[in-house]
Amino acid sequence: MRTPTLPPATHTNVYVCGEAELAVIDPASPYAEEQVALDAFLLGLSGQRVSMIVLSHHHVDHVSGANHLAARLSVPIWAHPETKARLEGRVKIDHELDEGNRISLGAHTLDVLHTPGHAPGHICFADRTSGTLIVGDMVASVGTIIVEPEDGGDMRAYLQSLERLRQQKARCLLPAHGDPIDDPDAHLSFYIAHRLEREARVLAALALNPQSLDELVAPVYPDVASALYPLAKRSLFAHLIKLVGDERAYRDGDKFSIAR
Template identity: 35%
Template sequence: MAGAPPKPWPTGQAMQLEPLVRRVLAPNPSPYTYTGTQTYIVGLGDGCAVIDPGPDDPDHLLALDAAIDGEHVCAIMCTHTHRDHSPAAKTLAARTGAPVVGCARLVLDDSGPRADAAFDRSYEPDRVMEDGEQMTGPGWTLTAVATPGHVSNHLCFALEESGALFTGDHVMGWSTSVVIPPDGDMRAYMQSLEKLQAREQDRVYYPAHGEAVEKPHQLVRGMIGHRRQRENQILRFLGEGPHAAADFVPKMYKGLDPKLHKAAEMSVTAHLIDLERRGLALQSDDIWRTI
């Protein structure tokens, strides 16, 4: 994972990215959120949609109020329900009367190694969007693109008028996504990357963390290659003898911040589970070996 850029960061400022898209950065930086969660506002004037409203933080909600500035909010749309993405939906819906639409509700007791990615228990969608369903407003159309893997309920949203794709945490502008079992699924994640790779209409990605991705297909191709390289590393180390999942981290992630070791171990575990399902690895008493 890359380090954050030098401060100051444009927290709380509405930045115009293209005629239909504005971005507001939430004040929740961390080793997993980079400079913070980016909320996107789609549409101008007669009605807008708010994508990934972010944490239920008073300063962030005030910044969203200022950015919307009395516009009619047609929908509050969430890519997934990690706690840095969806909690502000409830408060924003109460303020604006807008429906909460997008991903399904998902709450697991095992929320992984990082506190800021725990599941949002307050999330209650008024409408769950299936793959290919659309939300429309004045001059804009957002299409749901199902991309499970990071979590099973993850959606991206495609802005049909401009070729922009809001990628949430599935594709980020600064790091690969963490895939944490039991809900995170490496096979599903890879299939979702391949699905995006096949979408020729996407001109730019707007991720929830990190800068806009101007060459999206090149990045996705590299991400697929990176994951295959990780899988090959795991198989090579398993060929040397049995390993616990934690044993792979110092071998595969040299120089990694110790704070991120547990997350790296979870991604390795996701790869190992995928290999086991494919008949290439076997687990016994938390020890993995080749078959």
């Protein structure tokens, strides 16, 4: 569905899972014509019925069609408690989902994995029968994943969650943005290596002299156009928070250094 997401992505994938009973994951679009098209698709199914809406996390490009669809089909909305808290007053979450819960859709089940990092209440869905993992915004095949501390993003948690997904040994990842990913291990390993490479760049820059967030952007993101620095800075801040937490970097006012 077309959504107000982060360029170059322009759409969010909505997954409809199950057999006779269906779950709709991330009815994402705020746009009326997109919502009407999803309604028509779901209401046109014969012998299949939507029994729940599930949200992977609280971001606006994942939840903006939830109220409309819940009212249209009279079905409840499920999400992680952290997502529920962040959507207070915007989307009413009827039921909570957390690590270890199982979504039963008749003969079909989805295991819930809590994967914080991109968002505190981020959850993924594992279909053990087919080896498919629905991964929301943990990885993407179009665009990049932002880890934004101001919005609950946590780089250490994100890296741990990526590793955890890698250990699931899935056959296929279904991301919220872009095509299915049929080499999960390579894709997840690349994401982990990419973040650790950025982290190494931060440490290398700080080894020269103490620097502020603004000063670090250019050396840490040499491959990124300066127009994208505001976005890069958010992820850079997430790396710095992690390094300070790891006691591998220290903060003094607006300067970061590798020695106290």
